[in-house]
Amino acid sequence: MRISSLLPASGAVALLGAAVFVCASIAQAPQTPPAGGPARQPRSYPAPTNLQVLPKDLTGNQVHEIMEGYEAALGKHCNYCHATDPKNIGPNGRPRLNFASDEKDEKKMARIMITMTEDINKNYVKKVADIDKMPEMAPPVTCGTCHQGHEDPPEFKPAPEH
Ligand code: HEC
Ligand code: HEC
DSSP, X not given: OHHHHHHXXXXXXXXXXXXXXXXXXXXXXXXXXXXXXXXXXXXXXXXXXXOSSSOTTOOHHHHHHHHHXXXXXXXXXXGGTSOEEEEEEXXXXXXXXXXXXXXXXXXXXXXXXXXXXXXXXXXXXXXXXHHHTOSSOOOOOOHHHXXXXXXXXXXXXXXXXX
């Protein structure tokens, strides 16, 4: 009973990665305006408003850290999943992204993938590891485990037999 109540947390840890917790402490550091102007300030991202599968209590910086992981895992930028907002033009003259918008199918697919990855770790990898009784757990399955830096996971090609 006690162990199973811990599982959602370990699933979340698998998705977030250790870097998030380092970032969280930076996010909570008091913000004093530095002499160099706002550009030198460590960036603080706004709290999310539309999380449906990630833990709702993540800070803006934690969300950002996770998103950079998706970028690397799929070899895509933020705009692969996030729609632009034509009414919100940035200083470079191009529309900014509306991160809370659910307009893009890629974002919807990514939500399914987030839930799937959590499920794999919590309900499958964990059970095998329990039987295995290895002193060290294998690293959790992440987006990168399958995607390997690509939009579609590359096909496995077995080494030619000798
Ligand atoms: C592979 C798709 C994907 C990529 C790439 C991606 N995101 Fe996301 N992002 C998502 C999904 C899915 C959610 C919603 C998660 C949920 O519903 O719990 C989200 C949520 C967010 C949110 C929270 C919005 C809100 O208010 O709820 C922010 C901010 C965000 N992403 C920023 C970024 C940034 C910045 C990048 C690039 C560094 C990025 N994302 C790259 C899929 C992606
Ligand atoms: C167990 C392997 C596996 C894991 C883990 C995984 N994916 Fe996928 N993903 C796939 C497969 C397989 C497809 C289907 C590709 C296709 O459309 O043929 C896919 C498709 C996608 C697509 C749609 C791509 C397209 O071509 O339209 C997105 C976006 C995506 N994954 C994001 C993620 C994110 C974000 C994560 C981590 C939270 C993740 N995936 C974890 C296997 C995986």
